[in-house]
Amino acid sequence: MRTGPEANEMKEPYESDILAEFFRRMTLVREFELRAIEERRGGLIPGFIHSCVGQEATAVGACMALSQEDVITSTHRGHGHLIGKGGDPKYMMAELAARSPGYCNGRGGSLHIADFKLGILGANGIVGGGFPMATGAALGFQMRKEKRVALAFFGDGATNEGSFHEAANQAGVWKLPVIFFLENNLYGEGTAMHRCTPIEDLAIRAQGYGFPGVIVDGMDILAVYEAVREARERAIAGDGPTMIEAKTYRYRGHYEGDPQVYRTQEEIQSWQRKDAIVRFRAKLVDSGLFDDGDLEEIQGSVIAQLDEAVAFAASAEKPAVEDALAGVYADTHNGLVF
Amino acid sequence: MRTGPEANEMKEPYESDILAEFFRRMTLVREFELRAIEERRGGLIPGFIHSCVGQEATAVGACMALSQEDVITSTHRGHGHLIGKGGDPKYMMAELAARSPGYCNGRGGSLHIADFKLGILGANGIVGGGFPMATGAALGFQMRKEKRVALAFFGDGATNEGSFHEAANQAGVWKLPVIFFLENNLYGEGTAMHRCTPIEDLAIRAQGYGFPGVIVDGMDILAVYEAVREARERAIAGDGPTMIEAKTYRYRGHYEGDPQVYRTQEEIQSWQRKDAIVRFRAKLVDSGLFDDGDLEEIQGSVIAQLDEAVAFAASAEKPAVEDALAGVYADTHNGLVF
Amino acid sequence: MREITYSEAIREAMVEEMRANPSVFLMGEDVGVFNGVWGVSNGMLAEFGHERVRDTAISELNIIGSGLGAALVGMRPIVEIMFGDFLMCAGDQLVNQVAKARFMSGGKANVPLTIRVASGAPGSSAAQHSQSPESWFMNVPGLKIVTPATPADAKGLLKTAIRGEDPVLFFEHKMLYALTGPVPEDPDFMVPFGQAAIVREGKDVTIIGVGIMVQKALAAARQLSSKGIDAEVIDPRTLVPLDKDTLIKSVAKTGRVVIAHEAHRRSGPGAEISAILAEEAIECLDGPIIRIGAMNVPLPYSPELENHVLPNENDIIQAALKLCGKA
Amino acid sequence: MREITYSEAIREAMVEEMRANPSVFLMGEDVGVFNGVWGVSNGMLAEFGHERVRDTAISELNIIGSGLGAALVGMRPIVEIMFGDFLMCAGDQLVNQVAKARFMSGGKANVPLTIRVASGAPGSSAAQHSQSPESWFMNVPGLKIVTPATPADAKGLLKTAIRGEDPVLFFEHKMLYALTGPVPEDPDFMVPFGQAAIVREGKDVTIIGVGIMVQKALAAARQLSSKGIDAEVIDPRTLVPLDKDTLIKSVAKTGRVVIAHEAHRRSGPGAEISAILAEEAIECLDGPIIRIGAMNVPLPYSPELENHVLPNENDIIQAALKLCGKA
């Protein structure tokens, strides 16, 4: 397994700006999730939530290795990816609250948030649904000779859908600039990975498609960041796709309300002891670039941002039922398509 | 690559009966195809034909390593598989001629021939359509603790369908008694394998599913036979699936009428020089167990059998239009389902 | 009679059939350890073990396709598809393999495969977790399509499916799982396919409800009766085969018909039912055939929009009033 | 006007659009080196090279899904599905991704994706190579569904599809590829969606034909005229959107209607058309709405059975005669 250097040391010199941003975004992801769960209990959010608490390093590390012009396809557990790619919690929260100014005008909810300006092609309610979308976007970039890549987020469970195979094969043949980024959190819903997958390291599947498979510690944001940066360079250089398997863990249920009969408290705690934010925070302090006060300030700004986001969402307008048919088609041929 | 011993020597002692049967079935496959093509030109056969001329050793070698209780799923290029598994050319020819006594009562044609008594679960018009069927049959055998296996035939092109991936993964997890038998003839229709598959040896995909992938010379029937026999033993012993990739070649077009702009005459001839029947015939003569006369007698009996099959088919009744709705359902609920 | 939920009725049918016949087993995503996302298979792993209550990989194509394979060698698989929205992941297996296996083999393949599908909108679940796919495969000969609306029908129809020799798409509406009703305890209680239920007799207007809309049609009928309209409510129970005789007879009596389903209006199950009536009973009709269904827009996340898009009791009432000249 | 085949018309539309716009490209199985199984893309590889005429792996799901991905980043892909029967291999991508991408994103996703599908029975090709899937996705909002019946419509509708911003399922009947007809040379000739063509005016009975059945309806109309029946033949040209006004207007004139398609009768496109007429034009009807379609049985291999199962010109004639009281 490829990991970031141990003992809270950094292998390469990072600017303090980017380090702070890593910390800020991971904190924002964590706090966004906790806040959304709270607001769901409070009734502001009507739909279900698949939180990514525990997986902050994969989401943020991967996205921050991309440029704004790059695109991602996300999943049902996508809030971290969206924030990682620059998504605004205000419009995310408004979408979760099913309001008009939300990212999808209240039509999509958590499972379908997209922002084409930020290169977020969409969360997805279909496990494995985003793979071909990512290869297709990468194809577009390749055909237009643009230096852009597409990164597909997916889970261990999604790796068993046929869509993974078809997309990976075609991406391999055409050497598309695509990164298959697996967040292996050991479970697909209530089914432990070993009960539905005959191998331990899914990255070896990449060999079957003629491109490298890399394993990283998904609780180490620098390891994730570096692996994606390298994969992006490969892709841009015309050397084709990379599969990256990040070993990570979700701390909460598959969705809020999941009784979690399928795993033990001990297992959860053993992963929490490797918490990506806690470890990274310690690393920042040890580096001497930040002190606790700096980091608490960041944390505070994140909380303030979320307070604002919630206030924005709560006071935002709801979609008007007169517009119920809007947005199905670009061209309604004088209303005929309905 | 695992091949049978060179220099026309046999590694292990085979009974002359089985050697003769290898030869007879391969010859029957070859002659069946040529005869069917002729009868199609002559108008007896209305539908299209994907002949397997050149691939006799894979079809016959694989099937003869199975027991009658084992099952196979076949493909659009399935005549060899059917004959290998004991299919009767009479009923096959009658089916190709769309006659009532044909295997499918004239409903299926070449693409859909099945014989459940012989363990032939069906040819298939859908590339990759048979994979889950094979894993499902194997699941049934495993649950009932029967010592039976399912063998899925497929082509290099089919390996890129999502169905391959999903079936292989589940078979790997459950250690199902299934053999994934790939006839790699280098082309999927008019698309050369290297243009749609990023690796050369597809057998390495097996690693991604936690079971062995084996490569054999598909022009050597004994190599094929031995590899399948071994895979069958593994499966029966509870050790799970094996993928076998047999390198082979089809001599004729994808279907009859294919102008074959996608390959050269030289390439075809280079494979014909390795012809499985010619090589095996030489091996039999060299072994001293057979002389040319023996083998010509077998050849003659095959031709006679095919004459009979064609005569049978040509004189057989056509399905009656009154029965057009028969066979869609077991239970028509007093005709309601139509 | 004791009352149990729709969900319990389904579980009871599965459990009884599994006890009675070792060939019957259940497989699907999270049906075992997780007890089923909808809880329908709750406790079944404990009774039958991993051999017969099988958690699969997330691979709908292989789930349905290997159900076919197992059926072809003599098993009687029940497979669960967690959301009807995911059915199309296995679209090819359904359309080209499962539906056609028997016919293409000249009637020789036996396909006792039951595909249980949780369908319909459970509320704010948006476009990929709310669909009603009942009509998606009606154009494909070879499948039977079942839409139980009550606990008793759920149990009795499921038994008919499991004991039958043909593939069945069995649609369970998520919002019916908690519905309670009387269900016979007789383990041989079966509801035949192709026999509609007249769930309420009436003479003024026929309301044909599919799945959950049967319940809404009944509620509408109660309100209509207070307005002096006596509605007959019919539940076809199976869309393929369809008991058109019962529908036609009712329409012949009332002369008015409303067809209600949660699926989108365009090419939903109501299209076929309406077309049959327009072909075989038009002379009985005193007015248009009105279809009530979801608007032709993907299901929106917003509860307000979703509510607006989905058909309800009031839509049925308005249609009936209009047909009866009272709107 | 010069006459070309349906197949040439389609190629011409693709070639012209590809010349005019570098974002347009073609991908699919064997569209390049093999020149397309149906020969539609014959010669296109030579002109545009492998970059823009892309042979894919045998992976329908990825073909359609990556068409969506490419569209989302500004390309205008045309993808070819070799046989309509294989569409369901990509069922989930069609239903859950392609159709819904725009709506789920609040109208922001642009999906200029044209999916060309060779459909229909080419003769003795059996159950998995003969289907007419036109209605399979009509229940799914977000797709447009096009069924050209003439070379000119093939060209003009395809241009509308390629230049449009929404995903289009474009069904090309295999037995129409060789049909010849006049086709405008103007590169901006486009046929709008949602505008039915009255291909023959008449006053006694309306025959609505879908795809290849338009040709058979015309042949039927010629024969009917010799029996004193003046049939109007209408081709909706697009099933979604559907120009119901033109259909209703015709039915209002004739009072009689036959709907003909090659798809199976049950829940074929005719079900929806019939249901619309039964809902919005029933008062104009002098008799039942008759649907002509393939029998509800998978397409058989035997030519005799297949002939029997498929709808033909005579079926239309008999239906019209019956409606006109002459049968």
Ligand SMILES: Cc1ncc(C[n+]2csc(CCOP(=O)(O)OP(=O)(O)O)c2C)c(N)n1
């Ligand atoms: C096609 C499809 N099948 C099943 C589901 C139900 N489902 C939603 S999330 C999930 C588990 C996914 O596991 P994984 O890919 O590992 O992602 P994780 O939830 O662990 O992030 C399942 C089965 C779905 N949404 N789509």
Ligand SMILES: Cc1ncc(C[n+]2csc(CCOP(=O)(O)OP(=O)(O)O)c2C)c(N)n1
């Ligand atoms: C799902 C599907 N896609 C495409 C086709 C059309 N088709 C028939 S055979 C074939 C090539 C198959 O290649 P391969 O699997 O290598 O088998 P081979 O023909 O070489 O024996 C194709 C593309 C099909 N029948 N089914």
Ligand SMILES: [Mg+2]
């Ligand atoms: Mg997971």
Ligand SMILES: [Mg+2]
């Ligand atoms: Mg091949």
